[in-house]
Amino acid sequence: MAQIALPLDWPVADRDEDFLVSDANRAAFDHFKRWSLWPVMATILTGPRKSGRSLLGRIFVRKTGGRLFDDAEDHEEESLFHAWNEAQERRKPLLVIADAPPPAWEIKLPDLKSRLAATPHVHIEEPDDALLGDLIVKLLADRGVAAPPELPEYLIPRIERSYVAVQRVVESLDRVMLLQHRRMTVPMARRALVESGLIKRAKSRA
Numbered sequence: 001m002a003q004i005a006l007p008l009d010w011p012v013a014d015r016d017e018d019f020l021v022s023d024a025n026r027a028a029f030d031h032f033k034r035w036s037l038w039p040v041m042a043t044i045l046t047g048p049r050k051s052g053r054s055l056l057g058r059i060f061v062r063k064t065g066g067r068l069f070d071d072a073e074d075h076e077e078e079s080l081f082h083a084w085n086e087a088q089e090r091r092k093p094l095l096v097i098a099d100a101p102p103p104a105w106e107i108k109l110p111d112l113k114s115r116l117a118a119t120p121h122v123h124i125e126e127p128d129d130a131l132l133g134d135l136i137v138k139l140l141a142d143r144g145v146a147a148p149p150e151l152p153e154y155l156i157p158r159i160e161r162s163y164v165a166v167q168r169v170v171e172s173l174d175r176v177m178l179l180q181h182r183r184m185t186v187p188m189a190r191r192a193l194v195e196s197g198l199i200k201r202a203k204s205r206a
Contacts, residue, residue, distance in 0.1 A: 020131060032122075035064060038120065072097060077108060172196045
């Protein structure tokens with residue numbers, strides 16, 4: 001897995017190397033690399049919560065001098081309308097982050113609705129196996145916890161395939177490490193996650 005510029009709602013430092021690319025987010029990554037070629041100087045980015053979409057937005061606008069509307073559904077429609085027009089005039093990109101693109105995101109202002117209908121949309125998928133494993137290791141390392149090499153292989157088939165689940169797993173393991181003051185092991189992680197309900201207890205053989 002290559003460590004390159006982009007997502008995850010990790011430390012607010014917004015470092016480029018905090019983004020791990022996999023097939024789950026490569027389409028978004030490639031789209032933002034080509035921003036200078038966009039025919040419409042705006043993009044709608046959607047994806048699961050905790051998928052790194054906000055971090056992607058902050059890094060992107062910092063690098064391009066563009067403008068970001070995060071949780072765009074909560075912004076005034078007129079402000080977003082003027083920002084879209086200004087982006088085209090200045091040729092500086094506008095990034096609109098939302099839970100879902102229009103028409104799932106209901107827009108009342110007709111002029112804004114027509115503009116967003118003409119705006120490209122990219123989406124971050126739920127994590128694949130490669131990204132799940134690397135996220136577990138990376139997020140634990142950010143908390144000062146060294147994961148044993150075999151931990152991702154053990155956890156990947158047992159935890160929910162979502163960014164939120166990864167966050168919960170890491171938080172649970174971090175709490176255990178604060179109490180144990182020992183090196184993390186797979187049996188230790190298994191006990192902690194079974195007790196917290198994040199993985200199921202293995203059935204005993206008859």
